[in-house]
Amino acid sequence: MDQILKVEGLCRTYGRGSVIHAVDHVDLAVEKGEFVGIMGPSGSGKTTLLNCIATIDQPTGGHIWVEGRDITTLKPKALAQFRRERLGFVFQDCNLLDTLTAFENIALALTIRKTQTEQVEPLVKETAQLLEITDCLNKYPYQMSGGQQQRTAAARAIITQPALVLADEPTGALDSKAARLLLDRFEAMNQQRQATILMVTHDAFTASYCHRILFLRDGALFAQLERGSLSRRDFFRQIMEVVGRLGGDQSDVL
Ligand SMILES: Nc1ncnc2c1ncn2[C@@H]1O[C@H](COP(=O)(O)OP(=O)(O)O)[C@@H](O)[C@H]1O
Numbered sequence: 001m002d003q004i005l006k007v008e009g010l011c012r013t014y015g016r017g018s019v020i021h022a023v024d025h026v027d028l029a030v031e032k033g034e035f036v037g038i039m040g041p042s043g044s045g046k047t048t049l050l051n052c053i054a055t056i057d058q059p060t061g062g063h064i065w066v067e068g069r070d071i072t073t074l075k076p077k078a079l080a081q082f083r084r085e086r087l088g089f090v091f092q093d094c095n096l097l098d099t100l101t102a103f104e105n106i107a108l109a110l111t112i113r114k115t116q117t118e119q120v121e122p123l124v125k126e127t128a129q130l131l132e133i134t135d136c137l138n139k140y141p142y143q144m145s146g147g148q149q150q151r152t153a154a155a156r157a158i159i160t161q162p163a164l165v166l167a168d169e170p171t172g173a174l175d176s177k178a179a180r181l182l183l184d185r186f187e188a189m190n191q192q193r194q195a196t197i198l199m200v201t202h203d204a205f206t207a208s209y210c211h212r213i214l215f216l217r218d219g220a221l222f223a224q225l226e227r228g229s230l231s232r233r234d235f236f237r238q239i240m241e242v243v244g245r246l247g248g249d250q251s252d253v254l
Pocket residue numbers: 014015020021022040041042043044045046047048049
């Protein structure tokens with residue numbers, strides 16, 4: 001299998017004097033077509049880790065390779081191009097542009113990539129179908145539910161066929177029904193489009209959609225769970241067990 005992401009010795013500290021080790025020597029790798037979750041309590045460094053991979057934050061140590069390219073050494077212009085062309089993002093707040101319809105929001109990702117005009121409409125429609133938002137294409141964000149907005153953001157993230165989709169608490173602002181719908185669509189993106197997804201969440205239900213989960217605590221990875229052939233329900237139970245043990249005596253987690 002092709003390796004999409006490799007992270008080695010990644011560190012991100014904040015402040016001087018009493019330094020915060022937000023990300024502390026993290027190593028991880030993600031293969032093409034994987035759906036990987038990063039779990040951990042609030043403040044464990046999930047967003048910082050994801051933002052370093054997203055090139056939004058700058059690591060203070062270590063290296064990140066995407067498709068074999070070390071992105072920690074890229075200059076600002078190359079970095080912007082890399083981010084635009086190889087990454088897709090879904091954040092907790094969908095960041096759609098209020099003055100554009102869903103169609104236009106999704107199409108914008110293609111326009112920025114200079115996709116030929118005649119290809120735009122079929123691509124947007126096809127992606128909207130996958131995300132089950134065809135009925136929303138002519139609506140503005142304020143006319144859509146939170147779940148529809150998030151699915152639109154997901155469509156925008158994958159329409160350019162990025163190497164890696166990065167999602168930070170994508171269900172964080174959704175009710176449980178909308179969360180389930182979004183996660184079903186993430187699953188479809190992964191299975192039908194072979195999208196490689198790295199998703200940060202503190203929520204066990206959301207994490208149960210992943211194939212593999214990395215657990216983060218105090219900026220360091222300390223455990224990993226593989227779903228294998230488990231049903232999502234059984235995987236959820238296993239995740240809850242790890243999370244439960246985390247809440248108590250933490251010395252016996254591994
Ligand atoms: N810009 C920043 N300046 C200072 N400290 C930060 C900054 N961003 C995050 N931190 C600290 O780094 C740690 C990890 O934060 P974060 O990555 O947001 O965790 P999570 O996403 O798991 O809740 C926390 O202690 C947080 O307070």
